[in-house]
Amino acid sequence: MTEEVNNHFTLEQLRRFYSEELRIVAGLESPDLVSAFARVPRERYLGAPPWKFSSGTSVKHSSYRTTSSVCDVYHDVFVALESKKFLNNGQPSIIARLIAALKLSPGKRAFHCGCGTGYYTAIMAEVVGSRGSVVAAEIDSTLAEIAVTNLMDYDHVKVLNRDGADVDPVPCDAILINAGVTHPHPAWLDCLSEGGVLVLPLSVGRQLSVNDAMVLGITRRHNQFAAEILSIITIYSSPSMRDPILQSMLNDSFESHAMLRLKSVRKDHHDRTDTCIVHAPGFCLSAVTI
DSSP states (O other), X not given: OOOBOSSSOBHHHHHHHHHHHHHHHTTOOOHHHHHHHHHSOGGGGSOSSSEEEEOSSOOSGXXXXXXXXGGGGSSSOEEEEEGGGTEEEOOHHHHHHHHHHTTOOTTOEEEEESOTTSHHHHHHHHHHOTTSEEEEEOSOHHHHHHHHHHTTTOTTEEEEOSOXXXXXXXXXXXXXXXXXXXXXXXXXXXXXEEEEEEEEEEEOSSSTTOOEEEEEEEEEETTEEEEEEEEEEEOOBOSSSOOHHHHHHHHHHHHTTGGXXXXXXXXXXXXXXXXXXXXXXXXXXXXXXO
């Protein structure tokens, strides 16, 4: 039976409208991804109502509004998972763009680092289908336990209560890092299949307390890695993958607009040249086209 949520729309209709709104706002071109947003019941991943939500117009905790209506969570808003920590189920249009950059399709293998309570993991699982697989990592034990319960109907999803930096993913086609870091983990690059994509938020800001990040899309081409800037977002920071010196270097390249020259990520040893945007031990953000 179709659930009635108010006098105007059924819950199924709300989800469909929500998915179509994301298709337009986030520029989604994959019908499978749009359909996933229409099928996954977001409210099941948010805890019991009342929910605290925000449209993202302010980063202050006081910007939350409270609702017990399921209708309100089917809009482009982020919803608090732990409001005191300002830890949220991310704004759908932003995360949808990042998932779209992964170029998921049925049968692909994905790794989701920082899965929270599993909502966007479920979206990814719907797209790759039962012939694919998703490994999700969440460092917070409470959130990981909730994610395990929320995702128990997906036989092709595995949730680990681990720091994603300590997970050595098996070969996969797509990696979504859902936390701010200052460098790519070597294992994330190494495990990518040919044509595989790593979506990586790199932390910027003069201080480590700043949660702003520029998100890179990194695509493996043989043993090289093409790169482009996808977005600028605010995101919860990784507890282990942030280095203040690297963040300062990233911020300098961001503020000087040097990052606009980005074409690739290099992991080979080489001397610094004028094509190096951020040259650091183990990796280099480079203007070299591959």
